[in-house]
Amino acid sequence: MKALYAQQNSPGEEMTFVFQERESLPPSRDHDVKVQVRACALSWLDTKLLAEIKLKKELVPVGREISGVVLEVGSKVTFFQPDDEVVGILPLDSEESGVCEVILVHEHYLAHKPQKLCWAEAAGALRDGLRAYTALHYLAPVSPGTSVLVLDGASPFGTIAIQLAQHRGAKVISTAHSLEDKQYLERLRPAGARVIDVSHGKIDVAESCLEETGGLGVDVVLDAGVRLYSAEDEPASRCQLLPHKHDIITLLGVGGRWITTERSLQLDPPDSHSLFLKGATVSFLNEEVWNLSNVQQGKYLDILWWCYIMDKLSNGIFRPQLDEPIPLYEAKVSMEIVQKNQARKRQVIQF
Secondary structure (H helix, E strand, O other), rough: EEEEEEEOOOOOOEEEEEEEEEOOOOOOOOEEEEEEEEEEEEEEOHHHHHHHHHOOOOOOOOOOEEEEEEEEEOOOOOOOOOEEEEEEOOOOOOOOOOOOOEEEEHHHEEOOOOOOHHHHHHHHHHHHHHHHHHHHHHHOOOOOOEEEEOOOOOOOHHHHHHHHHHHHOEEEEEEEEHHHHHHHHHHOOOOOEEEEEEOOOOOOOOHHHHHOOOOOOOEEEEOOOOOOOOHHHOHHHHHHOOEEEHHHHEEEEEEEEEEOOOOOOOOHHHEEEHHHHHEEEEEEEEOOHHHHHHHHHHHHHHHHHHHHHHHHHOOOOOOEEEEEOOOHHHHHHHOOOOOOHOOOEEEEEEE
């Protein structure tokens, strides 16, 4: 039985991905569930975060969003029985790789999967659904009439965020990084999102958003990274596709909320003053906080997985943007693409 791991021997060295043979699983504990993995979504490995929370090691398990069938349960497991179909996100400190045929998972990291959902779709929607729900429910509660700007809307996260915001009655504006992205967003259902094509670098996002909102500004912004410095200090590709932080602050409306994925965001005094005058706020989107806080575990499982993500997915409220399912023997190559941020669709390994 093979499992996929990431290997990085020294700082600055390019990460490699290797299969390790596993002769047997570790001893099962009382609350463990043995799962036969049917699909595993691949996500970028945040090695910096792992190092910061003292989880950096030579071999890092790859693949955390899984769907599968329960084979066995521990003596104190109460939520699951053999043959149940489940989904889950493995915790950051998990020793198990989701890219493996059979794994052990603590029951508190699993939820039931609706039977009508296919394995790849269930696994592929987990992380982006969790991020979108965290952003648009907890960080910036969206209600009918709210205006929402989703930057890079054709990304896997952006796609679900757009659909979720529209389901809640929001007016959505999105940016497209290419003609293909623009066409994809215009075909997205439900239709109605205003698409701004920034692929040629000739469109002023702030000006377009202010025009779209009658000069009032946008209520909620979900970024996909921002430019922090002047054009000559950053790569041309980044300058062309990402708005500057000043643009985001400019297009925010009174009481607006900026949800950022930029961990190194630096706000200068003039930036803070502009936000103060608008009564606007900045929140950081880090979906890992749910796994890092045991106090939130019940809310994490009950609301985000079963009552919301899987429910809305099974009812067709949103659909993930997935690539074609990938066989196990192509997992290393696919993970290399994901780690280099070159995948425009969610990559899912199917067993």
